[in-house]
Amino acid sequence: MNKFQYLPYKDGFLEADRELPVRSDDAKAVIIPFGLEASVSYGSGTAAGPAAILQASEQLELFDEELWCEPYKHYGIATLAELPRSADLPAALANLANVVECVLEQDRFPLVLGGEHSLTPGALRPFAKRYDELVVLQIDAHADLRDGYLGEHYSHASAMRRALDFDNVSVVSVGIRAISQAEADFYEANKERVDIWWAKDQAAWKLEKLAERLRGKPIYVTFDIDGLDAAQMPATGTPSPGGLDYWQALAVVRVAAEVGTIVGADVVELAPIKGLHAFDYTAAAVAYKILNYALYGTKPHPSG
Numbered sequence: 001m002n003k004f005q006y007l008p009y010k011d012g013f014l015e016a017d018r019e020l021p022v023r024s025d026d027a028k029a030v031i032i033p034f035g036l037e038a039s040v041s042y043g044s045g046t047a048a049g050p051a052a053i054l055q056a057s058e059q060l061e062l063f064d065e066e067l068w069c070e071p072y073k074h075y076g077i078a079t080l081a082e083l084p085r086s087a088d089l090p091a092a093l094a095n096l097a098n099v100v101e102c103v104l105e106q107d108r109f110p111l112v113l114g115g116e117h118s119l120t121p122g123a124l125r126p127f128a129k130r131y132d133e134l135v136v137l138q139i140d141a142h143a144d145l146r147d148g149y150l151g152e153h154y155s156h157a158s159a160m161r162r163a164l165d166f167d168n169v170s171v172v173s174v175g176i177r178a179i180s181q182a183e184a185d186f187y188e189a190n191k192e193r194v195d196i197w198w199a200k201d202q203a204a205w206k207l208e209k210l211a212e213r214l215r216g217k218p219i220y221v222t223f224d225i226d227g228l229d230a231a232q233m234p235a236t237g238t239p240s241p242g243g244l245d246y247w248q249a250l251a252v253v254r255v256a257a258e259v260g261t262i263v264g265a266d267v268v269e270l271a272p273i274k275g276l277h278a279f280d281y282t283a284a285a286v287a288y289k290i291l292n293y294a295l296y297g298t299k300p301h302p303s304g
Helices: 047-057 089-105 117-130 154-162 181-189 200-205 209-216 246-257 278-296
Strands: 029-034 076-078 107-114 136-138 168-177 194-198 218-224 261-268
Touching: 029 089, 029 209, 029 278, 047 076, 047 107, 047 261, 047 278, 089 107, 089 117, 089 200, 107 117, 107 278, 117 136, 117 218, 136 154, 136 209, 154 168, 168 200, 168 209, 168 246, 181 194, 181 261, 194 200, 194 246, 209 246, 218 246, 218 278, 246 261, 246 278
Parallel strands: 029 076, 029 107, 107 261, 136 168, 136 218, 168 194, 218 261
Antiparallel strands: none
């Protein structure tokens, strides 16, 4: 892909020209909608996730009260047109990897809007080529460490196992509260590469310890929206009780931005519920905060 096909600003993430027009080719952040839905095993609807996030993002306030400015003005946002998706998962992931590679070649920041979690290993592929030691920061209800599920090697339930197919990748998983025996066995045998922060222990989490695990590392953030508690985020295929709240999840991303370098990200597994826009809005807000922490920083603007 030598030339990107961008959405008109009015249809893109944040309607990013509302107050400050930015040429698409000059924007640092590139939003990649990728409504992959090929291996869902319970609730469906992830194919509609990217469009719902884009539509909801138009209602977000541009001012970030934590950073005391409109951070997008400091980096610029462009949104690609939805990519064609093959029904064959390996082919779909190869297509996504090619697009992410092109974004990185332009020294820009890719944020993929899913779509089911199986997309992550495709988005991750170009990063694994670039970095000797890459950490995937996974916010999720599920470990996703199965070596295939229901006959599909690249299943959404195998997203982190396929990420670990890259020898230079390790995974820090936060909010996990759903895991199979086989996944638990894999975790026990691979603790040097898989660090799980269990949701059951969240009251005792020390983010300083998480910071030490991430310090100085290039970090790819994969934010499965079901990492949030089901009471806050039922709009997903497998909503799970006992999860993170919005600010708790963002505190994890913030720590990553403070001590490491967030090099790319995805927000996955939104399955919109008709008429209940709050959940689309939450997913859009998460995406904007990831961009702000990664591309603006975590310190308030000097005038704040």
